[in-house]
Amino acid sequence: YYSTDWLDEEDLPVHLEGLTLDAVYENFVRQIAGDALGTGESTSLKDSVEQQKQREQLEKQIAALEAKIRKEKQPKKKFEMVQKIKMLKERLKDV
Incomplete structure (x- = not known):
């Protein structure tokens, strides 16, 4: 379970990126989790978790x-x- 503190709409760090639904979901999770999952973009979300x-x-x-x-x-x-x-x-x- 990953979360962030409440933010203003202008400061919201979540951006819609990806060509498939899986890529969009993984991108959302990585943006919300921040440094908790590390910055290894080459590893899969499952491996990072x-x-x-x-x-x-x-x-x-x-x-x-x-x-x-x-x-x-x-x-x-x-x-x-x-x-x-x-x-x-x-x-x-x-x-």
């Missing part, structure tokens, strides 16, 4: 691990969690 879902999932995992680190008392477990966070951040850069 899937990458966004993967990014969100990795960010949730990182946040959960950071919360666990704050609560953890054992240094060895903290170290293991920090290493896992580093690995997840590297995967996040690749997605």
